[in-house]
Amino acid sequence: MFEQLALIGCGLMGGSFALALKRAGLVRRVVGYSQSSATTERARALGVIDAAAPSAPLAVTGADLVLLAVPVAATENTLKSIREQLKPDMLVMDVGSTKRDVVDAARRALKQDVGLFVPCHPVAGREVAGVEYADADLYNGKHLIITPIERTLAPKIEQADALWRALGCNVARLSPEQHDAAFAAVSHLPHLIAFALMNSIAAQPEGAAFLSLAGPGFRDFSRIAASTPQVWRDVLVANREEVANQMRHFQQALAELQARIDAGQTDELERLINRASRARANWRSSPASK
């Protein structure tokens, strides 16, 4: 049980964490801060936070749990702004989708206090943004990746691990490098592709007519294109080397399919599609997809 959560960034991710923690009876009081005071006020009106702080350091004062839920490029400045308020009994976490840049930012901002910070990535999200969509169930049943560095304090890692498990997460630990390589493949590149596809269609004169005919396959494929621009701008820039690496693999696989189509090699084409279909069907039946 935590006495006070300082929630820095009262959007979908942060708001959902606050609601989940409250529902689980794991926090007595939530003090929130957002860059926009309108957002903080909305979070308070919705009961996601109990009190609105006028600044990040004031939100942290008196807290024993701090959650950063801001675009990853804002990590360093946010941590710098609260550093003076940090105390040894505090647990500090983030929810960013990249981890190498976040741990580098934490090292620079927190210096000898970096051990309090447990880098976290909950593999969850929605195609809508804003505290009005905050959902106590967002993290339930989802993966949560912890990417500790050597200086991360072991008791803090254990505390974070137990906390996310209490919210229903499957907790895994990876190095920041392993994390960023994996999520370039299964999340960052898919987002980039979905953004490109939407822009590609929208830029065509017949784009609106095309979209008016689209069905459930398109709905699911393109859902992630509606993700928050500020969040994904930061993710794609922060992890650009790994994303570029995955892009090369993807373009190669695409060219292989394209060559079979162009040559009318239907048997070879079917074999390639079959490989993809089996890979996806196998994944679907794994516990990860539930």
Place this chain on the structure above:
Amino acid sequence: MFEQLALIGCGLMGGSFALALKRAGLVRRVVGYSQSSATTERARALGVIDAAAPSAPLAVTGADLVLLAVPVAATENTLKSIREQLKPDMLVMDVGSTKRDVVDAARRALKQDVGLFVPCHPVAGREVAGVEYADADLYNGKHLIITPIERTLAPKIEQADALWRALGCNVARLSPEQHDAAFAAVSHLPHLIAFALMNSIAAQPEGAAFLSLAGPGFRDFSRIAASTPQVWRDVLVANREEVANQMRHFQQALAELQARIDAGQTDELERLINRASRARANWRSSPASK
């Protein structure tokens, strides 16, 4: 009310049509044929069809409604095989995802009887195949595109239109060319991309580890990769020019995003992602996405 549906191809699409028609009380009897007698037998055992025919022409004998639910490249031979059984009071339809190749096949196969054939594309599907997944609700609330040619008989078009509406479809009419251009953008290219992404990840030594971490964004984006290989082999080959055209648009939009990432032009990148995000959010709130 139809007396007898001849269902040629007792898979997910055909089986779902038979179940929907039965539930709506629009057919008295369903006679099915599939290339594999095991499939036909399973359809009968499941009650999707009432009787199994040993050949396509025998299924059509005595029918007043014929549905082809086979991979599009099989259209011509299937229509040729049943041509002798066709009668002026019959309505013949297909459910293929491409339409130019289907109407060309129908012209060649049916000659002066081509007016009986109403080319149809229900914009529905699932990431599983087989009659065991047949679902009376598959088409309910989905788009249904009719792509008549000049020789398609007007009363047959009206009959098809009314039939699909009775199953809950939003019926639209397009030329085969308009249809294939639109679905290259919103369906065929997305499938090709999803196949390529799965193959790209699966081919990497760490692929299985990457996939074990994937979350709901990946689940939805990649769902269509599990589609039936035989169906999609035919679609991608049949519509290759329009798919190649959409591929050029997509690669251009991707290169534009990539250039901003490489240059670290975060404002420009955010602007491009914002365009995609708004386009997707606007689509989501349209009736088509329901």
